[in-house]
Amino acid sequence: MANLNTTHSEHEEHTTTGLNNRKMLMWAFLGSDCMFFAALIATYVIYSGQIVGGGPVPEDVFSIPVTSVSTFVLLMSSMSMVLAYSALVRGQIKNFQIWILSTAFLGMTFIGFQVFEFRDFVLHGLTPKTNLFGSTFFVLTGFHGAHVTLGIIWLLSLYFFSLRGGVTPERHLDVDLAALYWHFVDVVWIVIFTVVYLLGVFPGI
Amino acid sequence: MVSIPFPVVRPLKPVGIWGWLTTIDHKKIGVLYGTTAFILFLTGGVEALLIRLQLAIPNNTLVAPEVYNQLFTMHGTTMIFLAIMPLGAAFFNFVIPLQIGARDVAFPRLNAFSFWTFLAGAIILKMSWVLGGAPNAGWFGYAPITGKIFNLGHGIDFWIVGLQVLGVASLAAAFNFIVTIVNMRAPGMTLMRMPIFTWMTLITSILLVLAFPVITVALIELMFDRTFGTVFFVTSGGGDPLLWQHLFWVFGHPEVYILILPAMGIISEIIPTFSRKPIFGYNVVVLSGVIIGFLGWMVWSHHMFTVGLGPIANSIFAITTMLIAIPTGVKIFNWIATLWKGSIDLKSPMLYSIGFIVLFVIGGLSGTMHSSAASDAQQQDTYFIVAHIHYVLFGGSLFAIFAGIHYWFPKVTGRLMNELSGRISFLLLFVGMNITFFPMHFLGLDGMPRRTYTYSSEMGWDLWNLVATLGVFFIIAAVLLFLHNVTRSWRKGEKADSDPWDGRTLEWSIPSPVPEYNFVEIPIVKSRDDFWEKKRSGDTSEIELNLREPTGDIHLPQPSYWPAFASLGMLIGGFGLVYLLDSMLGLLAAVVGGMIIMISIYAWSFEPVNDPDVSGHH
Ligand code: HEM
Numbered sequence: 091m092a093n094l095n096t097t098h099s100e101h102e103e104h105t106t107t108g109l110n111n112r113k114m115l116m117w118a119f120l121g122s123d124c125m126f127f128a129a130l131i132a133t134y135v136i137y138s139g140q141i142v143g144g145g146p147v148p149e150d151v152f153s154i155p156v157t158s159v160s161t162f163v164l165l166m167s168s169m170s171m172v173l174a175y176s177a178l179v180r181g182q183i184k185n186f187q188i189w190i191l192s193t194a195f196l197g198m199t200f201i202g203f204q205v206f207e208f209r210d211f212v213l214h215g216l217t218p219k220t221n222l223f224g225s226t227f228f229v230l231t232g233f234h235g236a237h238v239t240l241g242i243i244w245l246l247s248l249y250f251f252s253l254r255g256g257v258t259p260e261r262h263l264d265v266d267l268a269a270l271y272w273h274f275v276d277v278v279w280i281v282i283f284t285v286v287y288l289l290g291v292f293p294g295i
Numbered sequence: 296m297v298s299i300p301f302p303v304v305r306p307l308k309p310v311g312i313w314g315w316l317t318t319i320d321h322k323k324i325g326v327l328y329g330t331t332a333f334i335l336f337l338t339g340g341v342e343a344l345l346i347r348l349q350l351a352i353p354n355n356t357l358v359a360p361e362v363y364n365q366l367f368t369m370h371g372t373t374m375i376f377l378a379i380m381p382l383g384a385a386f387f388n389f390v391i392p393l394q395i396g397a398r399d400v401a402f403p404r405l406n407a408f409s410f411w412t413f414l415a416g417a418i419i420l421k422m423s424w425v426l427g428g429a430p431n432a433g434w435f436g437y438a439p440i441t442g443k444i445f446n447l448g449h450g451i452d453f454w455i456v457g458l459q460v461l462g463v464a465s466l467a468a469a470f471n472f473i474v475t476i477v478n479m480r481a482p483g484m485t486l487m488r489m490p491i492f493t494w495m496t497l498i499t500s501i502l503l504v505l506a507f508p509v510i511t512v513a514l515i516e517l518m519f520d521r522t523f524g525t526v527f528f529v530t531s532g533g534g535d536p537l538l539w540q541h542l543f544w545v546f547g548h549p550e551v552y553i554l555i556l557p558a559m560g561i562i563s564e565i566i567p568t569f570s571r572k573p574i575f576g577y578n579v580v581v582l583s584g585v586i587i588g589f590l591g592w593m594v595w596s597h598h599m600f601t602v603g604l605g606p607i608a609n610s611i612f613a614i615t616t617m618l619i620a621i622p623t624g625v626k627i628f629n630w631i632a633t634l635w636k637g638s639i640d641l642k643s644p645m646l647y648s649i650g651f652i653v654l655f656v657i658g659g660l661s662g663t664m665h666s667s668a669a670s671d672a673q674q675q676d677t678y679f680i681v682a683h684i685h686y687v688l689f690g691g692s693l694f695a696i697f698a699g700i701h702y703w704f705p706k707v708t709g710r711l712m713n714e715l716s717g718r719i720s721f722l723l724l725f726v727g728m729n730i731t732f733f734p735m736h737f738l739g740l741d742g743m744p745r746r747t748y749t750y751s752s753e754m755g756w757d758l759w760n761l762v763a764t765l766g767v768f769f770i771i772a773a774v775l776l777f778l779h780n781v782t783r784s785w786r787k788g789e790k791a792d793s794d795p796w797d798g799r800t801l802e803w804s805i806p807s808p809v810p811e812y813n814f815v816e817i818p819i820v821k822s823r824d825d826f827w828e829k830k831r832s833g834d835t836s837e838i839e840l841n842l843r844e845p846t847g848d849i850h851l852p853q854p855s856y857w858p859a860f861a862s863l864g865m866l867i868g869g870f871g872l873v874y875l876l877d878s879m880l881g882l883l884a885a886v887v888g889g890m891i892i893m894i895s896i897y898a899w900s901f902e903p904v905n906d907p908d909v910s911g912h913h
């Protein structure tokens with residue numbers, strides 16, 4: 091019997107298409123996640139305007155200026171993610187750490203805004219139980235928030251791992267995957283902001 | 296080209312139960328999937344038997360009405376999610392890496408995680424029987440009867456959580472097989488040289504990745520309704536039960552192709568092998584599979600012809616449904632043309648495959664009948680539909696799975712199944728299946744509704760109900776004989792050589808049973824049906840090499856505890872979600888489950904690439 095050496099085939103350099111396996115996995119996952127948000131957004135759109143039994147409607151609670159700020163914060167986090175990645179591939183670990191930390195921090199700011207907003211809506215009498223608007227709004231944006239939170243945990247893990255020397259330019263894929271995820275979650279928010287907030291308050295456009 | 300020359304011995308090789316718990320070998324995971332799913336298939340069969348006994352005579356009271364509702368719900372859910380789908384996954388696991396010339400799947404630990412999570416989902420779903428009542432709203436769980444007002448117990452919660460956990464398992468497996476098939480093929484195996492089974496697995500996996508999120512969302516919304524008081528499907532709050540139907544069938548129709556495409560793939564391997572000629576119109580078979588996968592998204596409302604979507608919507612969905620029959624019919628002609636003038640060898644895998652063609656045609660015809668909205672108005676919710684689903688799922692998917700088991704058994708075990716016993720069990724299954732399900736066409740056209748607890752004699756349904764129930768005993772005999780054949784042949788069967796059927800694809804070029812490393816040397820693929828061509832051309836050097844012991848060292852992925860541990864977290868967390876509001880214990884279990892999952896994911900991603908002893912040699 092020959093010796094069977096055991097290593098991860100996940101780090102195989104050679105693949106049929108030349109694309110990395112883990113990267114392809116990430117793309118497949120994001121494709122799936124697209125359908126996830128598509129179904130949630132479709133539910134929101136189908137039910138929008140159908141308020142039975144009273145309670146606040148979008149115009150009553152949304153504050154476009156506030157949410158525009160949080161949207162801007164999330165967009166900036168994507169930019170700092172790009173800077174983190176490019177610092178890493180250039181071998182500037184210190185800069186990488188600064189940018190990845192600021193990405194996570196901007197993400198947390200966004201979540202802070204969301205918590206503030208949820209609290210504000212509840213004070214205005216809108217909970218998930220109030221009406222269809224409440225149910226669809228909180229579940230859709232709540233699941234987006236959960237995605238952002240997972241992303242923050244991922245970014246912070248990368249940061250702490252880098253303190254122990256675990257993040258190197260050769261292993262840039264580890265960061266690349268997190269970045270891909272982060273940008274995706276960001277794009278989903280742009281769609282939500284447009285469909286839910288902007289069209290909710292200015293239905294004419 | 297892949298054997299790598301460092302002389303490293305693997306440390307620590309888990310044995311016995313630990314070997315199975317930590318395995319990441321796609322072949323062992325395939326066997327785990329197969330045996331687990333078959334046992335679950337038997338439980339679904341017991342549920343079906345009780346349904347049929349209850350319906351055997353009019354005004355029967357063998358089971359209570361509430362139990363009856365649970366029986367048909369669990370029967371449908373079990374057969375679809377716990378039997379046919381994972382039996383398909385068993386074949387993906389065992390066969391795909393061998394057919395594409397790979398040492399394993401792209402993500403072996405993720406693969407183990409898929410299996411253990413499937414098991415967790417199955418346990419959650421099945422435990423509902425002993426924990427206060429099984430789900431009772433049908434396998435499609437229509438709103439609003441799944442709502443808290445109509446369904447107070449935990450049955451529906453078990454159903455929701457069980458399906459969510461199973462969804463995670465299926466998605467993980469689908470991601471894995473997409474990457475494996477796209478990225479791990481042997482050199483020279485272009486897309487249009489891939490075996491048809493590999494092609495159908497790829498299409499199935501893509502359908503899964505896109506369809507499961509939709510039911511995930513539907514289930515999340517239902518769960519929030521039941522647990523947190525949202526009003527997605529609560530009519531008093533303006534919720535629309537039709538939204539559930541749309542979401543469910545947007546998933547549900549692609550799902551039926553998830554159940555049948557692997558079956559079509561299996562058939563497309565067996566028929567050419569036992570006709571000793573290449574599949575007729577390979578390109579067309581592949582293309583029609585792709586078209587089916589595409590059109591499968593545009594027909595969902597044919598499950599909703601009678602809810603009043605209006606004539607325009609009904610006409611559109613009637614037309615798309617009729618269209619989808621075309622690529623399906625094309626495939627049938629391809630198989631028949633493959634048989635045409637072949638030197639046909641009627642071994643049991645081939646018998647089951649021909650059984651598949653016959654029965655699937657019947658199911659396809661009744662399906663085309665209710666693709667017309669007007670005609671479906673008569674058939675919806677009657678036994679005609681029950682007849683249809685069983686001709687396609689039992690006569691179709693399940694016959695193909697039996698065909699596949701007989702076909703690949705020697706590759707898995709290194710032994711042949713008993714041929715005589717295989718033929719008798721085929722005959723019993725074929726006859727029993729028709730006696731049970733053909734009369735349901737008559738019952739349905741006579742107006743017998745499905746999901747009906749009992750009926751009175753005046754309806755005139757006595758005879759065919761009794762006949763249908765009698766047919767079940769043939770099915771039972773067939774399955775028992777099959778089980779006997781499998782267990783006996785596994786231990787005492789005649790030894791099989793590497794290529795017992797004069798096969799065409801790469802898995803037949805390596806020893807039976809398959810060694811841990813699959814291929815000594817990854818083959819260089821030069822044509823479609825590469826192994827067959829190489830045998831015929833006399834170019835056997837590569838083949839002989841693969842039948843010998845390897846000389847160099849071969850890299851294999853290392854076993855791991857974390858996948859199974861993560862799935863344990865899914866199990867505990869799943870029970871926690873079911874009982875979330877009942878007591879602190881529920882909440883606690885949900886939190887503990889979540890923590891186990893987090894810990895496993897960390898441990899998993901930081902697990903060293905090599906064993907510590909090994910890494911020094913790099
Ligand atoms: C491959 C195996 C099978 C599959 C995939 C399967 C699948 C299904 C599905 C999806 C339903 C619909 C459930 C619902 O509408 O709620 C169903 C109903 C039913 N099945 Fe099966 N089945 C299988 C085998 C059997 C067998 C062996 C029997 C008989 C012994 C059987 C008898 C029934 C009956 C009587 C119903 C109708 C219950 C009712 O609506 O009242 N099935 N099956």
Ligand SMILES: [Cu+2]
Nearest residue numbers: 548551597598
């Ligand atoms: Cu359908």
